[in-house]
Amino acid sequence: MREDTRSKIQEVALELFTEQGYEATSLREIAERLGVTKAALYYHFKTKDEIAASFLEDRAAALSRLIEWARTQPRTVETRRELIRRYAEELRVSSHHKVMRFLERNQTALRDNPKHEAMREVMTSFVDLLAEPGDPLHRRVKSSLAVFALHATWFLAKDEECSDDERWEAGLAVALDLVDSVDADRTATR
Amino acid sequence: MREDTRSKIQEVALELFTEQGYEATSLREIAERLGVTKAALYYHFKTKDEIAASFLEDRAAALSRLIEWARTQPRTVETRRELIRRYAEELRVSSHHKVMRFLERNQTALRDNPKHEAMREVMTSFVDLLAEPGDPLHRRVKSSLAVFALHATWFLAKDEECSDDERWEAGLAVALDLVDSVDADRTATR
């Protein structure tokens, strides 16, 4: 119950940063929500940016592990399908989708955060694994959309008349479909 | 040369809001870039929010006209394909893609701006036109991705080794492909 003030700060900050925006959320609000003062936050994190960096770093590391795994595999459709499945699972079981939504909604505000830059690079590597080096632009766009399809199902308005599981399944189905479609196109024009 | 101070403010504001973020851009920066003072901006716009609202309103109106046209047409694949083509053209020839990029990167900051809310609603209507009322979730996700594909080609890093025209064509090709794919799926399961 002592040291998890730190993780409670992260949890509340992630929620407020996402819902109200990073810049629009003051440390006073975060502190108030936790029943402490601003000064207490500064014991756990040196700056406001460092709070954001803390969860970006965590998720970038998780993504890196996934990428490392993929690099040990042959560059086939099967590997790509499995990569999509594993990433979809990561989104489902961890806070990953929350962090991605925070990122998506605060792109400019995080512009100068080094961990944001690191996260962008990892995402680029991830998307690169879904395409072949020589693929034309339209295939690479489609491959990016596969990843975006997985995110979109978490980002879309929660007022749809369906459960999180249904949303997750729909996103996965569309992503796999896109990977297959890119592969079919590649085979057809070989 | 007189009244176009107003449009110069809009132009500079749109660029800075997009590159640095809405909240991170101060009125002082906009004024300095134009060689005037903050007070001059207040002659043309009552508040900072009103500057953002001014270009959101303009593009929401353009999109509404497109939607009105589509509503006079039969709900067929051909109409949907033409709708996608017309929207792609709007993105290409006007400032529309700049405004959409600004929107995409400043979602939380614009949260309380009424014109942002209006824009969201218009975009929802637009995506709804691409799907049938009874379509399952995965088809609606795919339809949204068609629109996102058009945006993505403008939003993606400009450091790709290709021209704006090539990017535009790739986005259009992928978007039309998705519309066709949704229609094929609909026909197959009828």
Added chain:
DNA sequence: GTCTATAGCGCGATAGAC
């Protein structure tokens, strides 16, 4: 590990001269 108190700054916005 959390508190009170405050420094120091830049912001959006306004008043009123020209």
Added chain:
DNA sequence: GTCTATCGCGCTATAGAC
């Protein structure tokens, strides 16, 4: 239509007691 000057605020961050 643009200026100078200024107000009032809330923010990040720090100092130092407990």
